[in-house]
Amino acid sequence: GESVGLHLPTLSVQEGDNSIINCAYSNSASDYFIWYKQESGKGPQFIIDIRSNMDKRQGQRVTVLLNKTVKHLSLQIAATQPGDSAVYFCAEPSSGGSYIPTFGRGTSLIVHP
Amino acid sequence: GAGVSQSPSNKVTEKGKDVELRCDPISGHTALYWYRQRLGQGLEFLIYFQGNSAPDKSGLPSDRFSAERTGESVSTLTIQRTQQEDSAVYLCASSLGAGRNQPQHFGDGTRLSIL
Numbered sequence: 001g002e003s004v005g006l007h008l009p010t011l012s013v014q015e016g017d018n019s020i021i022n023c024a025y026s027n028s029a030s031d032y033f034i035w036y037k038q039e040s041g042k043g044p045q046f047i048i049d050i051r052s053n054m055d056k057r058q059g060q061r062v063t064v065l066l067n068k069t070v071k072h073l074s075l076q077i078a079a080t081q082p083g084d085s086a087v088y089f090c091a092e093p094s095s096g097g098s099y100i101p102t103f104g105r106g107t108s109l110i111v112h113p
Numbered sequence: 114g115a116g117v118s119q120s121p122s123n124k125v126t127e128k129g130k131d132v133e134l135r136c137d138p139i140s141g142h143t144a145l146y147w148y149r150q151r152l153g154q155g156l157e158f159l160i161y162f163q164g165n166s167a168p169d170k171s172g173l174p175s176d177r178f179s180a181e182r183t184g185e186s187v188s189t190l191t192i193q194r195t196q197q198e199d200s201a202v203y204l205c206a207s208s209l210g211a212g213r214n215q216p217q218h219f220g221d222g223t224r225l226s227i228l
Binding site: 008031032034036041042043044045046049051089091093099100101103104105106 | 117146153163
């Protein structure tokens with residue numbers, strides 16, 4: 001049988017399209033969020049972060065939106081390129097003052113030339 | 114620029130052998146984390162070091178796993194009597210300060226394969 005763990009949510013887009021990757025978080029007290037990109041065979045790489053006193057933060061070709069009402073985070077990538085193909089996951093600090101962040105399972109972005 | 118460095122990048126060993134994985138964090142980063150990542154899965158926390166404080170070992174899956182850190186520099190993760198289920202990528206990350214509300218900087222990991 002299939003292993004659920006091997007099937008990450010996948011988003012397939014054409015080169016040049018805009019991509020939106022979503023993340024739901026669980027702790028309403030979380031005050032800091034990070035998006036990471038992990039290419040095949042490499043470690044996760046920091047993309048952008050946002051603090052809870054902001055709703056939106058822009059980087060180069062990337063924008064993170066935070067909706068605290070519904071505990072939802074999204075990463076928007078403009079003009080997606082083949083080099084953007086990777087697994088993207090969000091992270092939030094754990095509750096109770098822990099220094100161990102909670103990582104989402106990730107979304108696999110596939111960009112077709 | 115010196116990022117987080119891990120060695121070896123790949124390790125193949127026989128079941129029952131001990132392995133030692135090394136992590137060199139970014140200079141000045143006092144927080145250091147070890148994670149395990151199985152194929153197609155997310156990051157599984159193993160252990161956290163912060164300065165000279167006692168490490169948080171709450172993620173270690175069994176007593177076959179241990180880790181040490183020398184001051185605020187190199188860390189080694191040791192797996193004794195390896196099992197096939199230990200096959201995974203082991204990632205190390207470091208961050209500034211205590212690590213909370215700070216991005217983590219990851220190495221490229223050690224891919225461990227147990228035959």
